[in-house]
Each structure stands twice: as C-alpha cells, then as structure tokens.
Amino acid sequence: MTETDIPTAYVRDRRTTGETPEQLRARIPGWGADLDPADRPSNPKLQYAPDSTGAHWDFPERQPERWPRERSIEHAFVTPVFGTAQPPKGLSGAIRKLAYARYSEGRLAHWMLLVLADRIDAWEEHLHSFATTRPDNPVTETGVKAEFTHHGLSSRKGRVDVRHQVLDPVIVAGPWLAAAGVATVGARRLVRAVRR
Amino acid sequence: MVYRGPYKVRVEEKDIPAIEHPNDAIVRVALAAICGSDLHLYHGMMPDTRIGHTFGHEFIGVVEQVGSSVQNLQVGDRVMVPFNIFCGSCWFCARGLYSNCHNVNPNATAVGGIYGYSHTTGGYDGGQAEYVRVPFADVGPAKIPDWMSDEDAVLLTDATATGYFGAQLGDIAEGDTVVVFGAGPVGLVAAQSSWLMGAGRVIVVDHLDYRLEKARDFAHAETLNFAEFDDVVVELKKQTDYLGADVAIECVGAEADGNLMQHVAGAKLKLQGGSPVALNWAIDGVRKGGTISVMGAYGPIPNAVKFGDALNKGLTLRMNQAPVKRQWPRLFEHVKNGYLKPSEIVTHRFPLEHIAEAYHVFSSKLDGCIKPLILPSAA
Numbered sequence: 001m002t003e004t005d006i007p008t009a010y011v012r013d014r015r016t017t018g019e020t021p022e023q024l025r026a027r028i029p030g031w032g033a034d035l036d037p038a039d040r041p042s043n044p045k046l047q048y049a050p051d052s053t054g055a056h057w058d059f060p061e062r063q064p065e066r067w068p069r070e071r072s073i074e075h076a077f078v079t080p081v082f083g084t085a086q087p088p089k090g091l092s093g094a095i096r097k098l099a100y101a102r103y104s105e106g107r108l109a110h111w112m113l114l115v116l117a118d119r120i121d122a123w124e125e126h127l128h129s130f131a132t133t134r135p136d137n138p139v140t141e142t143g144v145k146a147e148f149t150h151h152g153l154s155s156r157k158g159r160v161d162v163r164h165q166v167l168d169p170v171i172v173a174g175p176w177l178a179a180a181g182v183a184t185v186g187a188r189r190l191v192r193a194v195r196r
Numbered sequence: 197m198v199y200r201g202p203y204k205v206r207v208e209e210k211d212i213p214a215i216e217h218p219n220d221a222i223v224r225v226a227l228a229a230i231c232g233s234d235l236h237l238y239h240g241m242m243p244d245t246r247i248g249h250t251f252g253h254e255f256i257g258v259v260e261q262v263g264s265s266v267q268n269l270q271v272g273d274r275v276m277v278p279f280n281i282f283c284g285s286c287w288f289c290a291r292g293l294y295s296n297c298h299n300v301n302p303n304a305t306a307v308g309g310i311y312g313y314s315h316t317t318g319g320y321d322g323g324q325a326e327y328v329r330v331p332f333a334d335v336g337p338a339k340i341p342d343w344m345s346d347e348d349a350v351l352l353t354d355a356t357a358t359g360y361f362g363a364q365l366g367d368i369a370e371g372d373t374v375v376v377f378g379a380g381p382v383g384l385v386a387a388q389s390s391w392l393m394g395a396g397r398v399i400v401v402d403h404l405d406y407r408l409e410k411a412r413d414f415a416h417a418e419t420l421n422f423a424e425f426d427d428v429v430v431e432l433k434k435q436t437d438y439l440g441a442d443v444a445i446e447c448v449g450a451e452a453d454g455n456l457m458q459h460v461a462g463a464k465l466k467l468q469g470g471s472p473v474a475l476n477w478a479i480d481g482v483r484k485g486g487t488i489s490v491m492g493a494y495g496p497i498p499n500a501v502k503f504g505d506a507l508n509k510g511l512t513l514r515m516n517q518a519p520v521k522r523q524w525p526r527l528f529e530h531v532k533n534g535y536l537k538p539s540e541i542v543t544h545r546f547p548l549e550h551i552a553e554a555y556h557v558f559s560s561k562l563d564g565c566i567k568p569l570i571l572p573s574a575a
Contacts, residue, residue, distance in 0.1 A: 008437035009483075016437050018371065018396040028391040028416050030535025034526070035370060035394040041526045042364045042519070047292040054268055054335040055284030060299060061265070063217040070315075071302035079302045081217050081283065081331045083309075083319030086246040096244065096315075105306055111497050114243035114316075115466065122201035125247040141204035143556030150553070150563035160403050160423045161453045165560065167464050172203045 070100040092121035123179075142172055197324045197551040197570075199249045202240030203559075205552050210250070213321065213329035218265035221333035223275060227350045228323045228570040229254040231279075232380050233493040235559050236450050237314060241466060241495055244303065244315040252570070253279035253311040254354045255323025256346060259333075268334045275337040277330055278520035279354040281309030281320060284335035295517035300331065306496065308517065316496065324551065326572045338524060348531055350569065351381070351538035353520065358491050359385025359447065360527060360536070361518035363393055365489035366443035371396035375432060375441035375481055376417070377474040379407035381541050381567045382491050383447035387415035388536055390445070399435065401428060401477070403453055406564045414540055422454055422477075429480040440483035448474035449492025458500065469495035476502045482511060490515035544568040 008015045024031045034040055060080040067087055069078045088096045095117040103110035129136040139145075146152070156162050198208045213222055231254055237245050259273045269275065282289050282297035288308075289297050300309030301318035309331070312322015322328065330337060340349045359382045368374060374390040376383050379402035390398045399418045400411035408419040420435075422428035433440060450470020451463045454477065462471035470493075478488045479502050488511055506513060530536040543566045546554035551570065558568050 007439075009439045014437070018373075021370070021394075024391070024396070030530065030533065031391050032370070032394045033530065033533075033535055034364075034389075034392045037367060037369070037393075040364045040393070041523050042292075042361060045292075047522075048290060049292065050285060050290035053284030053289055053294075055289070055332070056265075056267065056334065057285055060283050060285065060332070061218055069302055072304050074305040075302060079299050081281075081300050081309075082302045083315070083321070084216060085250070085319050085321040086248050086315070100303070105304055105496065108497070111243045111495075115497075118240065118243065118245055121247050126201065136200055136204070138204060141200050141206045141552055143205075143550075143552030143554070146553040146556040146560075146562060150557045150565075152560070152562055155560070155562040155564070159561075161561075163456055164453075164459050164464060167460070168203065168560075171464060 070097055072100065072105055074104050090121075090124045092117040092124055095120065138172060138176060197250055197252070197548065199237065199245060199251060200247060203238065205238065205251075205555055207549055207551055210325070212327045215261060215263045216329065217331060218263040219332050219334055220263040221259050221266060221269055221330045221337070222261040223255075223257040223277065223328050223330050223337070224260045225255050225257040225323050225326055225328055225572045226274070227256050227346050228252050228325075228572065229350050229355070230324070230554060230558050230568050230570065231354055232382065233313075233449065235555075236470070236493060236495065238555055238559060239451070239463065241450055241463065241470060242314045242316060243496065246315060249312065249314065250321040250325050251312040252322030252324030252328075253313055254350055255311070255328065256340060256349045256353065257323075257328070260327065262333060266333045269337065269339075274340045276340050276349045276353055277311070277323070277337045278357070279310055280336070280517065280520055281311060281318060281331050282335060283332055292519060292522055293516075294519035294521055304496075310517070324548065324570050326548070336521065338521065341528065343532065344528070345539060347539035347542055347569065351541070351567070352524065352527055352531070354518070355381040355541070355567070356385050356536060356538040357520040357523040357527060358382050358518040360389040360523055361516075362386040362445045362447060362489050362491035363389035365514040365516070366390070366393075366445050367487050367512070367514070368393040368395050368443055370394035372442040373397040373399070373436055374443045374445065375399045375401060375478075376445045376447060377401050377478055378447035378492065379404065379411045379419070380447065383445070384411060384415050384541055384566075385536065385538070386445045386447050386491065387411060387417045390443075391416065392530065392535060399432070399441065401432075404561060407566060410541070410566060414537075428454070429477055432481040436483070440481055440486060442483060442486050444478035444482040444486065444488045446474050446478045446488060446490045446492045450494045452492070462499070466497075468499045469497035470499060472499040472501045475499075479506045479509070479511065482509070484509045485511070487512040487514060491518075541567045542569055546570055548572045
C-alpha cells in the first residue's frame with residue numbers, strides 16, 4: 001500500500017471526494033433546503049412556546065374516572081385524560097392491577113407480569129369466544145388466506161427472514177394444539193373416572 | 197378491527213366512541229394506515245396489549261362530534277390527527293416535547309399517549325376503525341389543507357414526520373455520509389430528508405430487494421443488501437474509507453433481521469424488548485464521534501445493546517417518538533414544493549373488512565408491500 005492509498009481514517013483529511021453541492025442540487029429535488037441546523041423544526045430541542053399549542057388551560061379539566069383506573073406508581077395521580085378501552089377483568093385483570101399497583105416501570109417484574117397477563121387474557125378471551133356465536137378462528141384471524149392471493153411463495157424466494165418465519169405457524173398454532181392435547185387427555189381421564 | 201392475540205385480528209362491531217372529556221372530538225375515519233410499529237403489537241411484543249384493542253395511530257377523517265370546550269374544530273372539518281395524544285400544557289408539551297406529554301398516559305411515565313398502541317401508551321382505541329375518540333381536539337388535530345391529498349395527509353400523521361424527524365436528530369452537516377438502516381416507510385423518508393439537510397451521501401441498508409429498489413428510485417440513495425455480505429459493518433467501513441458513516445439513522449426497531457439468535461430471542465420468544473441488530477450495526481457502522489438517531493420502536497423490556505462500543509466511540513445517541521405536529525409546518529412546505537412525496541410509498545389499499553389479510557401481507561412482506569392503507573366502510 002503506497003501512502004496515497006492509505007484510507008481517510010488513518011490520515012488528517014478526507015481523501016475521497018464526493019459530489020459537489022451543485023451536482024447534488026441538480027440531481028436531488030430540494031437538496032439543502034434544510035441546510036441550516038438552527039432552522040430545523042426540532043431545534044432547539046426544548047422550545048418554550050406554550051401559547052402556540054392550542055391549549056386554553058394550565059391544567060386540563062379531569063376526565064371522569066368510571067372505575068379505579070390502573071396507573072403507574074411513578075405518576076402522582078391518574079392523568080387528567082386517559083384511555084377507557086378494555087378495562088381490566090378476570091385473572092388477567094387482577095395480574096395487571098397488581099403489576100401497576102406494586103411495581104414501578106423501572107422494575108422488570110412490572111413488565112413481565114403485564115406480558116403474563118397478556119397471554120392469560122388471550123386464553124380467557126378465546127375460551128369466552130366459544131360461548132358466543134362468533135368463536136375465535138385462527139385461520140381467518142391470521143389472514144393466512146393472503147398467502148394464496150398475494151404471492152406467498154414467490155414473495156419469500158431467497159429472503160433471509162424465511163429462516164425464522166417458519167416459527168410463526170408454531171407460535172400461532174402451537175398453543176392451540178397444546179390446548180387441544182390437554183383437553184383431550186382431560187376428557188379421556190374424566191370418561192375413565194366416570195366409568196369406574 | 198380488534199386484536200385477538202398474537203398474529204390474530206378481526207373485524208368486530210363496537211359502540212361508536214363517546215365524548216369523555218370536554219375537549220374530546222369524535223372523528224369518522226376516512227383513511228388509515230398500518231404502521232411497521234403496529235406489527236410489534238400484532239406479534240404480541242408490547243406489554244399490556246389487551247384482547248379487543250383496536251390498533252391504528254395513522255388516520256385522517258371528518259369531525260363527527262365535539263366536546264363542550266372545543267374551540268378550534270367544528271363538525272364536518274376534515275382533519276389529520278398526529279399519532280401523539282398530547283395536552284399542550286404540561287411541562288413537556290410547553291417545551292415542544294409533544295410525544296412526551298405527561299397528562300395523557302396514566303399507565304406509564306416513560307412514554308406519552310398514542311392512539312391504538314396498547315395500554316402501555318394510555319389505553320386509547322385507535323383509528324383502524326370507522327370512528328375514533330380524539331382527546332384534546334384543540335391541540336392535536338389540524339385541518340387538512342385543500343391542496344393536500346388524503347394519502348399524503350395520512351402519511352404525515354406518522355411515517356413522514358418520523359422519517360424527517362429522524363434525519364433532524366442525526367444533526368446532519370453539509371457533505372455528511374448518512375447510513376439509514378431499514379428501507380421501510382420511515383427509512384425511505386429519512387433517506388429523502390437527509391438530502392434536504394445537506395447530506396453528501398446516503399446509503400440505505402436492508403435485505404429486501406424490492407425495498408432497496410425503492411430506496412434507489414424514490415430516495416436517490418445508494419443501497420446495501422446486508423444478506424449479500426458476510427458482515428455488513430465491514431462493508432460499510434470499506435465504503436466509507438474505513439471511517440464509518442458520519443450519521444446513522446436506525447429505522448428498523450424491535451423486529452430487526454440479520455442475526456437469527458437476536459431475532460428469535462427478541463421478536464419470537466420475547467426474552468428482550470425486541471431484536472437490537474440494527475441498533476448494534478448503527479453503533480458499529482458509524483464513525484467515532486458520530487451521531488446515531490434512533491427512530492425504530494422498541495419495547496420497555498431491556499435489550500442486548502452494545503453500549504460499551506457506543507461509549508468507547510464517543511457517539512451521540514439521539515432518539516424520541518416524533519413530536520409530529522412540531523414538524524408539520526415545514527413538512528407541508530416540502531410536500532407542496534414536491535421535495536417530499538409521501539403517497540409514493542403506498543403500495544396496497546385494503547378495505548377494513550380484509551384487515552386480517554392486510555396484517556398478514558404487511559407482516560410477512562408479501563407482494564412487494566411497503567405501506568398498506570386501510571379504507572373503513574363508513575368512509
């Protein structure tokens with residue numbers, strides 16, 4: 001390697017030259033329109049302008065709390081406005097309430113309890129759906145039909161993510177198959193017990 | 197639409213949302229989109245995503261009803277709604293950090309309010325629906341300018357604003373080499389926006405050829421398919437004269453490919469808050485003293501991030517959820533001038549009734565999908 005071949009990282013100044021601003025301006029629509037870092041919308045990061053937001057209150061009026069709303073213990077109180085979708089219920093709801101009441105956002109236990117509650121919630125709702133006129137259907141709800149209408153096979157040709165996409169059906173169908181297995185074994189044992 | 201557990205969604209009838217606060221509005225959704233970050237919910241990666249939750253934080257619509265204290269909107273107004281829910285008056289909003297509002301999310305202090313993005317972001321149902329409750333109607337939504345198309349407007353509610361914000365957080369100086377990880381909607385806009393801020397070179401990294409082709413055509417960028425190299429970081433070093441890029445913009449987030457173990461641990465087994473492969477490549481691929489801007493979304497559970505190298509290289513790491521409304525005045529100019537063309541990244545349009553297929557196509561990246569839009573039946 002001669003001295004002139006030594007890459008930029010090892011010497012004082014850049015050795016490679018790119019396109020000039022004129023060349024870039026000719027090639028890229030709007031090149032340099034926001035060149036000045038001080039004239040970009042998020043500069044400075046903290047921009048005190050409370051009169052520009054549209055808010056006509058200092059502290060907003062409080063939304064009525066129709067049930068004891070779960071909240072992070074890092075908050076001083078339930079925020080004045082909050083979502084009211086899917087109130088906690090059942091075992092999953094009890095776990096969620098515990099996660100919020102006992103652990104701050106800084107504790108892994110807070111998040112792991114919420115993840116556990118999510119999985120229990122799914123099974124509570126799946127089971128509940130079988131008592132309705134619209135039971136869960138993992139075939140229609142996964143949209144797997146699109147494999148046939150949107151080039152499922154050819155779209156995946158040569159892609160590196162295919163290696164882990166094979167796990168997706170296992171993640172979706174696995175718990176259903178396991179639940180079916182448990183139900184079958186349980187039913188058999190029940191029948192045997194009744195026959196005795 | 198409603199979530200029915202990991203990888204499962206369906207359409208259900210729900211009550212039309214009601215006014216719950218004097219500054220609420222009810223918006224009839226005209227057009228919505230699925231965001232790449234919705235896939236983290238869809239795959240069951242975000243804690244406290246409840247069964248029955250309606251996703252969707254990118255939507256536009258028509259004001260159907262307003263609360264008693266609403267002054268800036270009227271019934272019938274055509275509005276675009278930023279994905280952030282924010283009060284406009286807390287310590288953070290008063291300083292422009294709209295995505296960090298402290299008055300809208302009782303469930304967490306680390307993140308503000310987001311439509312249809314689990315209870316971790318406040319428990320608000322989202323806009324992949326016919327109607328949606330929009331809190332702080334005087335603060336968040338804006339009337340859509342007459343000259344703006346619906347598809348441009350819906351993309352300005354998140355993807356375009358986030359991509360543009362990502363380039364800003366990179367603190368790009370004239371002539372900088374910028375590497376963008378991810379050629380999805382946010383990455384494509386980040387690449388385009390890097391040019392507006394004076395980049396000298398823009399390199400986009402992904403593994404999907406159809407998206408890299410879009411990065412070349414739409415964003416005028418050079419591209420690297422990481423699947424073609426044994427080690428994409430080494431290739432980046434070679435291509436930047438062994439310096440590394442001046443700026444890296446990470447637009448991939450929690451479901452990054454490129455390392456099977458990291459992906460399976462993060463995205464499939466949920467043992468960490470997502471797969472940080474792209475973030476680690478950004479740390480490795482940027483030059484010493486460089487800047488990393490993180491736009492990819494991650495969950496609140498810890499990740500295996502190479503923080504030691506970030507320290508040793510003297511990197512500046514900048515990140516946030518985009519404060520969308522703060523970007524809009526400038527973005528409106530750029531769209532009007534033709535410098536940014538958000539709707540050109542739309543590849544698919546699905547009726548709401550086909551939501552399960554829409555999620556499957558987008559999640560599995562079938563049929564050249566980059567950005568799917570959702571058309572509600574009431575629109």
